Amino acid sequence: MTLNEQLLTIATAIVAVQLCRWVAFWAFPVHKRVPDFVQYLGKALPSAVFGLLVVYCYKNVDIFGQHHGMAEFIAGAVVVGLHLWRKNMFISIGVGTILYMILVQRVFV
Structure with missing residues (x-):
């Protein structure tokens, strides 16, 4: 990519974000009531995203492979334990992700 293309890509990303x-x-100003459907999505989507992450995490696990998916299952158990204990999705996902990366890159090499 040329410098102009790189700058245009960065500018486009900034504008889009x-x-x-x-x-x-703009869609939901402070002085107006948020529609019921949007409130429902605010309650339903976090659990749906959590479920999607679980499916994505375990989709390529090879239990007959060298480490039998131990990194995934250990990190998953930590995520479940943290979520039951703290009830904070950000902490659960963040700590689970960091633990998984440590296990994959340092322990189960």
Whole structure:
């Protein structure tokens, strides 16, 4: 890519991110009530995303491979334990991801 193409790509990404952030405030101003459907999505989507991450995590696990998916199962157990203990999805996913990366890159090499 040329320098101009790189700058154009970065500028496009910046504009797209900012538009995504601003659209929520334009669509749902403070003085108006948020529609029931949007409130439902706010309650339902976090669990759906969590489920999607679980499926994505275990989709390529080879239990007959060298490490039998131990890194995935250990990190998954830590995520479940943390989530039951702290009830904070960000902590659960963050710590589980960091633990998984450590296990894959340092322990199960």
